[in-house]
Amino acid sequence: MNFTKTLLLTIMFLVSVNALALDKKTLEKFSQYDNNSEFVIIYDDVEAILKASVLYMGNSTRQKAKKSKASIGTRFRNKVKALTDLEGNRFHYEAFDTPEKIQLMTNVRKSLESLPSNSPLHFFSKDEQLAYWLNLYNVSLLEQLLLIYPRRNLESLTEKGQLFDQKNLLVDNEKLSLNDIKSIVIHNFGYDPLLIYGFHQGYIASPDIRREPYTGKRVWKILERNANLFINSNRGTFSDGSKTFRVSKLYEQNKAFFKDFDEDLRDHLKKYLNRSYKSKLLATDEIKTNTTNWKIADLYGTERKYGGSVSTSSAALIDAFVAKGPDGIKENVSFTNSGYMNSNITNFSPLKGRFSEAQIQKMKTMMKLQEIRKGTVTITDEEESESQEK
Template structure:
């Protein structure tokens, strides 16, 4: 019988959850409407992600070949051969070359930040709320990386004392939040048992969960998070069997609050998604070693220089999976800035993320919320409509008496 051991490969302070533990949820964010039919539209975000995200393919344990110098130079690229091929990528290069594209991302961010001012979030279902927070979190990450790209190593940028995760970068309906506040103060506080949420939090570097080619929604949430968990756990950036030890991502160390009895709980979690032939390797390993980290930005080619003017020599690298230059997948859609801008503009209008028939109901919900001391009693739009008809009928009966 194995004994549960865990080795932290660094002295990273596990304070991210504690730092956000004092965050107080606004009343309008507490709870959810289980049967709510309200949905948020993310067609603009879908357009951007579908255009800018490149899928890395099925999970694989294949390592990259080590970088070698090209003719006429002794210089070569430095990357982690274990993890460099893993995870989806974003064309940050295109955002850098075309500032108007980066501006579109900023507009989507601002539009999402305005949603909590338009509707009490607790009038949404649980899945719809989680999808909203994941989308907002991920858009903020992309927007902030656009500002510092082509920075290659994101460790200090992400985890530094005043880094991406801890700064109050988000204004959600007038409430100032950090990304850690979203993860720990909102999502984990409300849904402490939903560990899959961590796989929806894209943080911009290879060692974090992948960005998707589409926005999260209440309808696709479970399927998408399970897909991301499977992808992360079965690629080398998430886990790596290594004899008597089983290497895991430092990402799990930084999310230890989701695994109270860390080694035991993490083993149990990994077994749910690990490929079947590797489960015995996990069970037999005496020690979990949290030492897999790759802080490289998830771009396509911008931070991988070609020294000596030669072409890339790493035939196992991610670039080999995609066409390069202007023929790269998605470039046609990305270049269509007019369509993208008009789509975003449509969402920038008040209540632009909701269908026309929902707008009036949302305004009523907001009015009720503001005039009942923050208590929202409507839990289902269909039910609310039926109640109105019943009340109207009763009034007609009274007037006829």
């Protein structure tokens, strides 16, 4: 390859990267907040769709999956990643089998997406905004995956950035991608490793999709819980007793969160690992970020049947994913069928359903004040306008 062609390709690459990156002005636009704010965003629609569609797996037992057997009448069998195939919460993609059902998710996404245009984010506390961005990110990701389902393997979409770099969102007149949302969160909260666990990636070896929405009041507690579940599972960490400690490739993808990667990652893992695995980490000389499972985290995907003379009920497969405690006893795990979605998820408008009536009235007053202030020239005028509005 000659020098001119190499230079041209380099320039094209830099242009494409710059086109994807958020500019400073946009980041600053979404960095204003009011930690004295009493405004709370309600996520009843998000909660309804998650509770109807997410199978909660609970604490990992680190059990490995058994090799699949070919069904009678066929020589085909599923490829099994023994270490991680039984890990992580599952989303019931299979239930969204019509455009009308997928539209339910789209409606929720649109409602979240349009909220800042009607209710400026700077009226909210930082934690309330963090919950908002995480909910928007995860709902948008689920919608995108529903549109391409039943695609089973997400490696190419993830590794090449196709899934996360597309600017499919319009938030307060700004075109955003999923990675843009992540950039906004990092800009506002820094490189706190707990943030990693708020961004579900859609595949089995990623942080869990939860059965509850993030809220400003509980956002950090939920992130702590997600970190604990992920790190104490084969998806996050694994040791066979050798001098090498295996961890998820997710940590390599989020290397910027660990300034001194090996040392800082060790400190982070030690904070959450249970006693037996913590001692294994302390005894190892090397950390390898090579644990992956790119299969979509659906309910039946890892048990897909290839036909044959004998068919079995897919519903029976749910039992294979029921969370069990250390003693093997099933935990209290509930799963609701897709009929719940049809009757309980509605098209929420940006204001109605997101806030109480009292909050809406107060927010309207604040927005009027804001408009008045935009037209004032001096501080005196601004104070007079504010007192008149009161």
